[in-house]
Amino acid sequence: MAQRGETTIKLKDVAKAAGVSQGTASNVFSKPEVVREEVREHVLAVAKELGYAGPSITGRLLRQGKVNAVGVAAIEPISYFFEDLWARQLMSKISEICDARGAGVALVSALNDERLSWNIQSALVDGFILLCVEGGEKLVEITRQRQLPYVALAIGAADQTVPAIGVDNVGGARLAGEHLVALGHNRFAILSTSIGEQGEGRRTPAEVQAALYSTSRDRAIGYWQALEGGGISRDSVPLFETRESQASTQAMMEQMFAGDKKPTAILAMSDKIAMWAVDWLFRNGHSVPGDVSVVGFDGVPESAVSTPKLTTVEQPIEEIARRAVEAALGGKQVEGRQVLQTKLLVRETTAPPRVK
Template sequence: MNTRVTMADVAASAGVSTMSVSYTYNRPSRVSAATRDRVHEAAAALGYAGPNRTARSLRSGRHDSIGVVLGEKLTYAFEDPQARRFVSGIAEACLDADTALVMLPNLHRETDNARIRDAQVDGYVVWTTEIDDPLLDVLVETGRPTCIQGGPDHPGLNSIAIDDRAAADAVATAALHSRSRPAIVALRPDTRRESTIVRGADASDISMPVTRARLEGYRDACLQSGIEWSTVPTLFTTNNARPEGDRAAQVLLQDNAIDTLLVMSDELALGVLDAAATAGIDVPGRLAVTGWDDSPAAAEAGLTTVAQSLFDQGRSAARWVLGLSDSVDEAIWSVEERASTGRANDPQTKDTVI
């Protein structure tokens, strides 16, 4: 039986990383002459002709375009404020490189992997996806530089993200000051888009790395505050939209047992504030609320939130993919404490920057 030789086989034979093999074929200036020689010798010995038919064409010419892979409908890039910021950052890098931008949906349909693999692009920036997404291996096999925002970490691919677990711990700690009955409004745990409520949710069961890390951070803060994790309900949403946050809050607040809602996005948190206002629930007197991303709307609403720049992350990821930078920038975050947790003017609280 004739087994196809892969890039990983060449890397193992040459004693280098899969990324080094990728660079040898597509960005040879990024690896040393000695590494290039080792890769080419191993490739010749194994009968390896190149990453794939599209990637081989890159050795003789560029497409002058970059692929943006979204695990959402294409409309999400225009409807969601944070997705817009992220794509805008990529577009800024494209201006610097006189490069086109190609939008590629990854909805886990049978045709998606082939479409993304065969796209006429020089590399990819990926909006976070599942840890076991088959597309990750497909992207490695293309031999094109790829950077994933928010992870997951995957051999042969680069990533850019803040420390979501530490940020979640910090913002939850701020919200839980003198409070003891939290609930969580979480981003969807996988691609099934089912809304569920789980008490004492196990982060290891979650395949979306951002959701997993934030849930771990919230759990850290609860345990540090003496709160039994098994009592904490987490509502997983079907989408990241303001009406979904409103719906989630109505479900979680119906028994009046919750005094804190830790929410994994500003859009969802703004929906929570809508539901609280409709129900006549005082924020922060009766209920503390936190968000994530620090959008202009969150600042206007007085929402305590985790601040990060998805514009900067998109720009840095794209610059690395396009060869304009040797590395991605370190992603930074801070906790912006405002009126929704009742401590905006507390002189003992300070932002955390990592």
């Protein structure tokens, strides 16, 4: 709204000064085609003289109850949406679906606790898609207060009433492990995504079972199930927690290959970790898959064009995005937990172990 001195100029002031009803003045700005040209020009001239630019678009949208936009929120910095391979792929699919529907997308960072409530409460959206909801109970609580549709893209939260879409992490990891066992591997190592807050390092099965992040725990369980089916105990398989960075992945690879009993197969809990592991192996004189086979998890586009192309467990990202956007825009809502299945994509980073 414009201001004259200390007075805020409102639509009713323009109507009074122009000698027309407030409804006519409103139509000049919102439905100009229904107002006679001379009346429209007169009202616009008075509005310009008073310094009134028009009604608040935000206010109009809120009154209508729909803004045709989806809010995507994460307990991460905004850069996460562009730098993380999985998040970037998901945002690409969400954007494609919103483009097809003529809807907008608003990114909401919930990293700063002091701004969390304001960021969620002030977002001009019809509903929310919440990423990385594990450990983000406060994000769910504040989003619920908006009383807008929302869906969480994780299954690990304790509250079973949270509408959530996720994948079968146990089943997907089991596919990866079974593939390597079938190829004849019996010396394994696991590169894990974050388990807790203690940092990188080797973790025991007991520590993994007590993991703060259920995605990492469930993928480890799936790997163990597959390996135990091949007669390989979980205690014999070293598991290294990374901080999901290149530096920590390389540090864990150094530890993994420091001993005499080097693995011939690596199960990585994300594609980016797997690709960093492959890079380390090449730079340290190991061939892939000749010396070491590697399997990732996620099925990000980069895994299909890496050298060599990565064998991975693919998430149904397009279906996840479709269901999430539908729910956030007020369409079909997610009831409880929806668990989608993954599939194994066998490419160029896995082969039978070399006979020695």
